[in-house]
Amino acid sequence: MLKKRIIPCLDIKDGRTVKGINFVAIRDAGDPIELAKNYVKQGADELVFLDITATVENRKTLVNLVNEIAKEINIPFTVGGGINSVDDVEKLIIAGADKVSINSSAVKRPELITEIANQFGSQCVVVAIDTKFENNEWKVFTHGGRTITSLKTVEWAKQIEQLGAGEILLTSMNNDGTKAGFAIDITNKVSSAVNIPVIASGGAGSKDHFKRVFEMTKATGALAASVFHYGEIPIPELKNYLKEQKIAIR
Amino acid sequence: MIAIIKYNAGNISSVQNALTRLGCQSIITDEPKEILTADKVIFPGVGEASSAMKYLIEKKLDKTILAIKNPMLGICLGQQLMCEFSEEGNTKCLGIYNTLVKKFPNTDIVPHMGWNSFTKVDGTLFKNLKTIDNVYFVHSYYAEINEQTTAVCDYIQPFSAAMQKDNFYATQFHPEKSADIGEQILKNFIEI
Numbered sequence: 509m510l511k512k513r514i515i516p517c518l519d520i521k522d523g524r525t526v527k528g529i530n531f532v533a534i535r536d537a538g539d540p541i542e543l544a545k546n547y548v549k550q551g552a553d554e555l556v557f558l559d560i561t562a563t564v565e566n567r568k569t570l571v572n573l574v575n576e577i578a579k580e581i582n583i584p585f586t587v588g589g590g591i592n593s594v595d596d597v598e599k600l601i602i603a604g605a606d607k608v609s610i611n612s613s614a615v616k617r618p619e620l621i622t623e624i625a626n627q628f629g630s631q632c633v634v635v636a637i638d639t640k641f642e643n644n645e646w647k648v649f650t651h652g653g654r655t656i657t658s659l660k661t662v663e664w665a666k667q668i669e670q671l672g673a674g675e676i677l678l679t680s681m682n683n684d685g686t687k688a689g690f691a692i693d694i695t696n697k698v699s700s701a702v703n704i705p706v707i708a709s710g711g712a713g714s715k716d717h718f719k720r721v722f723e724m725t726k727a728t729g730a731l732a733a734s735v736f737h738y739g740e741i742p743i744p745e746l747k748n749y750l751k752e753q754k755i756a757i758r
Numbered sequence: 759m760i761a762i763i764k765y766n767a768g769n770i771s772s773v774q775n776a777l778t779r780l781g782c783q784s785i786i787t788d789e790p791k792e793i794l795t796a797d798k799v800i801f802p803g804v805g806e807a808s809s810a811m812k813y814l815i816e817k818k819l820d821k822t823i824l825a826i827k828n829p830m831l832g833i834c835l836g837q838q839l840m841c842e843f844s845e846e847g848n849t850k851c852l853g854i855y856n857t858l859v860k861k862f863p864n865t866d867i868v869p870h871m872g873w874n875s876f877t878k879v880d881g882t883l884f885k886n887l888k889t890i891d892n893v894y895f896v897h898s899y900y901a902e903i904n905e906q907t908t909a910v911c912d913y914i915q916p917f918s919a920a921m922q923k924d925n926f927y928a929t930q931f932h933p934e935k936s937a938d939i940g941e942q943i944l945k946n947f948i949e950i
C-alpha cells in the first residue's frame with residue numbers, strides 16, 4: 509500500500525534554516541545539511557527546502573546548497589522560493605533537486621507550470637498554494653502570504669492540475685504557526701477536487717493532528733517545520749503512533 | 759567503473775551521487791566505447807518517453823544499449839524505455855522486455871508518488887530484501903507484468919516494479935532515492 513508521507517520543511521535564509529511564525533517572526537534553527545541528514549536518519553519520507561529570501565544574490569548560495577544536499581541525502585527533496593522561469597528550474601534540477609515548488613510566479617504566469625512540466629516532467633512541478641479563509645471563502649495569497657489575489661483556492665487547485673502540476677502543497681495561513689491542527693476543511697476540499705497528490709501544511713502541533721489530516725482528507729503527505737526542528741514531535745515517535753492508529757506509514 | 763548513460767532525461771546526477779555514497783566510481787557518458795567497456799551500466803531517466811526515445815535514436819544510443827553485454831540497470835523511465843512500446847507519446851521503445859507500458863487509469867491519484875512496498879520480490883537485485891520493504895516511486899505510466907517481472911507492486915493494479923532479462927535489469931522505482939533499502943538494491947546490482 510502507498511504510504512502517507514511525513515515531510516519536514518526547512519525554511520532557508522542565507523544558507524541557514526529558519527521558521528516563520530505566522531509568516532512574520534523568524535527564529536534560527538540551524539544548519540540545513542545537518543538538519544536534513546538528521547531527518548533522513550529519523551525516517552522523514554521527503555524533504556522540502558524553501559528559500560524565503562530568494563534575492564538574486566542569494567540564488568547562487570541556494571544552488572550551491574542544493575548541490576551539497578543532493579550529495580548527502582538519499583531521499584527525494586523539493587526546492588522552492590523565488591523560482592520565476594524554466595531557467596531557474598534547470599539550475600536547481602541540475603544541482604540535484606528532485607522537484608521544484610513554485611507559488612507567486614505560477615499565479616502571475618500560470619503557463620510557467622506547463623513550461624516546466626513539458627521540459628522536466630509533471631512529477632517535478634509542485635505548486636504551493638498559500639490560502640486564507642477570509643470573508644467566508646478560501647482565497648489564494650502570494651508573496652509569502654502578504655498579497656491577496658482574486659483566486660478561489662479550489663478553482664485554482666483544479667487549474668493547476670490542468671496546467672500540468674504533479675503535486676500541490678497546500679498551506680493554510682489561518683493555521684500556520686498556531687499548532688492547533690491542519691486545516692481539515694480546505695485540505696479535504698482541495699484533495700477531493702483534484703487527482704494529483706496534495707500535501708497538507710500549516711498548523712501541526714500534535715501527533716493526533718497528523719492522524720486527523722490523513723483520516724479526514726485525501727492528503728497523501730503532511731508537512732511541518734517547527735514541531736520537528738525543535739524536537740517537539742520526534743519523527744520516529746510520530747510514525748510509530750500513526751502505525752498504531754492503522755495509518756499506512758513507512 | 760560504472761557508466762551512467764547521458765541523455766535528455768534529467769536528474770542523472772542523483773544516480774551518480776548515490777554511487778559516490780557507496781564508494782563507487784562512475785562516469786556520465788554518451789560515448790559508445792565507454793558504455794560498452796564499463797563493468798556496469800546504469801540507464802536512468804526522469805522525463806517523457808517519446809522525446810527520450812527520439813534522442814536515443816538520434817545519438818544511436820539505442821543500438822549501443824542493445825549491444826551491452828555487462829549488467830545494465832534501467833531506472834524509472836529507463837525501465838519503461840526497455841519495454842516494447844509505451845502509450846506515452848505512442849512510442850516504440852527498445853524491446854528488451856516484451857511488455858507494454860500503459861498509463862494508470864484515473865481511479866486513484868496519479869502520479870503514483872511516494873513510498874510503496876511489494877507483493878512479490880525475486881532475483882538478484884532483491885537479495886536480503888522483503889516484500890514489506892518500501893521504495894520510492896514517482897510515475898504515471900507502468901509496465902505490465904510478464905515472465906520477466908521480478909518484483910510486483912500493487913497501486914491501482916499490480917504492475918512490474920522490477921524486471922530482468924539476461925544482463926538487463928530494471929526498476930520502476932528510484933533506488934537512488936530509496937534510503938537504506940535503495941542502497942541495498944544498488945549494492946546488489948554492483949555486486950553482480
